[in-house]
Amino acid sequence: MASLDIWKVIISSMTIAMCFLSMAIVLTKQSGRSDQERFLALFLFIYGLVKFDQLYMHTNSFEIWPHLAGIMFSLKLFLPSVMYFYTRSLTEQKEQWFKRQDTFALCAPFIAALVATPYYVLSAEQKVALMNPLTRDPVLYERAVLGCQIGLVLFVVTAFTYLGMSFKLFRAHTSRLRMLFSQIEDKQISWLRWVIIVITLAWIWYAICELWLLTGKQPGSVYLTNMVIEMFFVGFIALRGINQQPVYQESNAELDWVETASNSDKESVYSKSSLTEEARVEIAKKLLYVMDVEQLYKDSELSLRTLSDKIQVSEVRISETFSQHMKTSFFDFVNQHRVREACRLLQQTDHKIVAVAFDAGFNSRSTFGAAFKKYIKQSPSQYRKQHSANAASRGG
Template identity: 25%
Template sequence: MFAAIISALALGISAFSAHLLARRIAHSNVYLPLALFFAANAVVQFCLIVREPLVVPGMVPYLPEITLFKLVVELTLPPLFWIYVRELTSEHSRGWRKTDIGHFVVPLLPAVILALVVTVWGAGANSPTDLTTGQRFLGCVNAILNILALMQFCVYVVFLMVRLSGYRRKLMDLFASTEDLELNWFRSALWLIVINVGLELGAEILYALYGMSNPYYPWNGLARVAAIWFFAAWGLRQRPGLRIEIAKTRDDHSVAKKYEKSALSPEQLRAVSDKIRRALELDKQYRDENLSLRALSEQIGELPNYVSQALNTDINETFFDYVNRLRVLEAMERLKSTEDTVLMIANEVGFNSRSSFYSAFKKVTGQTPTAYRLASNAN
């Protein structure tokens, strides 16, 4: 009974989230895969509720076609979330692609098996011990497909981590402050999924092979609700403005496409680099916490792709690293010569948070700002 209540709670969160996201699809198609993700999860929770009264501890699963149908839907969750992350971190909106069909080949396999078994052998039985040949076959297939689901999950976790790392590198080429733009909540979400999937698959495999009741009860149910709630809270809060902001900056590069074949000469590169150094090192434009590559390009009157080329080939630093190094250098001087608080100094040199300041400062000096100030005073 308690398991059914947990599944009902998870179903309610998923269905409500899918409804809210569906209303936003008209404004941005980035919400479509996430809305489908929550809708599919609602179906999974409904299957768990339906199956709960039919489970008899210590026996082979009754009506295993319900379990297999649940697995079919579960196998669509990783590709749906992957497509959502891909769209959210893309420079331009491309929508669904023909190649996306390939992501759903794995769920088609158990779906075909389920259809064949129901058609050829028939579904349903009169009691938990009166199993048809098809149902026995489904029980074995379910255990095998759970292992396949685990493999699929691991593959998509790798895809997501690689995608997020690449996204962060793009941000560092375009923005001086990336903390508000990074999708750090995805990493926390992935850890929640790892815990949840491990508990769920472990319980399913033990039940399918040995008829054991869930050894993780009720922790797996609580972990499932926590993961769904976390996804709902952050997924509904997330806006596609990140993609729009990157696209706005990248669009400036397309203006200069006709110049791409003729790279800047060494003299031209040095001239652009001098403008960059003058704006940042002399005019101290790095103090602007919202400084971006696009804004700097407008200030010095150069195209963004030329500024990017000069940074990468002549100055040999990313935009993010260069700007934050200058911020740290000024902060170091002020830590030695003033009594201002660390947070005050961080804000005045251009950092928009204490954590980003500490991270950049330690990267440049190998010390925290407080430790650096104490060491400087001692000397």
């Protein structure tokens, strides 16, 4: 066996061991969201089987067990959809398994299985013969290559489709966070967004390498590099997934629907609301009072649920008041008050900027800096320097 093939065997074996060990850890973990745990475990299980199939080929085991060749041909096409289901379990409030439209995920694997049917029915001797250029039947080989090409194209299309669907989930997730929490940096699951991009690109590169291999050329170290990248990112997903806590501990189904609906749908819902404009004005007064007088924004963990309990108004009605009367979100409403307080502290005290951030209700300097630039259009240090210069010129 060539040294390159030995490395392929080693990397495949390491990836398989990592997938199944991580899957076992995930299944014994109690995070409070069983859908989150089981979709991650399912992803790792399928990935482990796919890598086992690659190991089967790299070790030439098809010569010993030829009847197993091609059994897992369509299995890899489930990976993008299962990653999407895992993303959905992290970004939606309600715990759920499969929806009716999720049957779409079966289409690509089913088509791939149909395409591969002629190969499945071949005898063990015919399958072994196809692997050897000297003994293969040209007609059967061309059909097998065509089936592989169709499967790889389906895989790329599926990967891109679920990449787009995952980013739609992330956009809805960010919108929901802004309505429910005043601090969202640690709840955005940014790590998963980047991992999905990279692993999708790795999958596409894998498909290109496989198509390259089908032409009779050897991708060599390029293929090996892709295997290493895959192993690294699958390991990263497993590690972060094991440590990822549910973003949403409680669910308000009515609010969840309203905040992820389109603008036209929201208008339709709010037009049927029993909340009058006068009632919205009264709620707005209560909101401004607890911010301006009681300075509730200084609570770095302030959430819509906490605010609702404080003013004794339902979350849905507060959300409607923000959206329809105050034309803002809970996140912006709270952080504008925090930035206003930070401006006062920067002008009137010589506290360090990080101290100003915490005193104003932010839980990190980076979050504070981003919010300050968004609302004031300059950094806190620039604002303090400019204010000091203006004060000095007035004093002079």
